[in-house]
Amino acid sequence: xxxxxxxxxxxxxxxxxxxxxxxxxxxxxxxxxxxxxxxxxxxxxxxxxxxxxxxxxxxxxxxxxxxxxxxxxxxxxxxxxxxxxxxxxxxxxxxxxxxxxxxxxxxxxx
Amino acid sequence: xxxxxxxxxxxxxxxxxxxxxxxxxxxxxxxxxxxxxxxxxxxxxxxxxxxxxxxxxxxxxxxxxxxxxxxxxxxxxxxxxxxxxxxxxxxxxxxxxxxxxxxxxxxxxxxxx
Numbered sequence: 001x002x003x004x005x006x007x008x009x010x011x012x013x014x015x016x017x018x019x020x021x022x023x024x025x026x027x028x029x030x031x032x033x034x035x036x037x038x039x040x041x042x043x044x045x046x047x048x049x050x051x052x053x054x055x056x057x058x059x060x061x062x063x064x065x066x067x068x069x070x071x072x073x074x075x076x077x078x079x080x081x082x083x084x085x086x087x088x089x090x091x092x093x094x095x096x097x098x099x100x101x102x103x104x105x106x107x108x109x110x
Numbered sequence: 111x112x113x114x115x116x117x118x119x120x121x122x123x124x125x126x127x128x129x130x131x132x133x134x135x136x137x138x139x140x141x142x143x144x145x146x147x148x149x150x151x152x153x154x155x156x157x158x159x160x161x162x163x164x165x166x167x168x169x170x171x172x173x174x175x176x177x178x179x180x181x182x183x184x185x186x187x188x189x190x191x192x193x194x195x196x197x198x199x200x201x202x203x204x205x206x207x208x209x210x211x212x213x214x215x216x217x218x219x220x221x222x223x
Contacts, residue, residue, distance in 0.1 A: 002175075030209040031209045033211070033212075035214075040216075041213070042214060042216045043200065043202075043214035043217075045211050045212065045213070045214075048209075048211050050216060086152070086153070088138070088153075090209035095207075095209030095210075096141055096158065096160065096206075096207075096209070096210075097155060097158060097168070098153075098155075098206070098212065100152045100153040101152065102150070102151070102152040103152055
């Protein structure tokens with residue numbers, strides 16, 4: 001079993017829909033990261049969080065440390081949100097070495 | 111604007127060739143990383159460097175070596191390229207410490223024929 005599991009693997013939504021991507025992990029962590037990768041390669045860090053909730057524009061990330069679960073929400077989705085969303089954790093024992101989920105491929109149709 | 115750059119976006123090499131992938135960061139970061147990304151497998155760490163001339167093996171170091179002679183530059187070397195090393199290679203950097211945001215380069219798509 002992978003240490004970081006994401007669901008769903010693939011997601012297709014209509015423009016304007018509210019989207020949720022989930023991430024569960026099995027190791028003790030210092031922080032959890034949400035990353036975005038557009039077609040063509042480059043990865044951008046969206047959030048790094050260790051408790052509670054963070055918001056940036058239409059993106060919201062939450063984490064429940066006790067349940068070892070995080071969610072990434074996208075409100076009022078737009079075709080430009082189409083990308084791969086990757087959850088990664090910084091383990092307590094070695095926070096420098098991220099452990100990655102397999103990613104969620106999101107396609108938002110207009 | 112912070113930046114991690116990689117020497118090539120696309121690279122085609124032949125089996126047995128020695129391949130150098132270069133990564134440069136301008137943020138004075140202590141940590142630098144090399145990952146490979148394959149469909150269905152996600153990102154996997156090849157090597158990690160936490161200081162000049164210092165390195166640690168990641169999850170899949172076999173067939174690769176690295177060099178960090180200057181703080182801003184981290185090179186990945188494929189001593190004798192093989193077809194199973196065809197992949198997307200991503201470099202990243204971060205500040206030292208327990209955990210910090212990693213900044214990624216644009217990636218190099220390497221094809222070994």
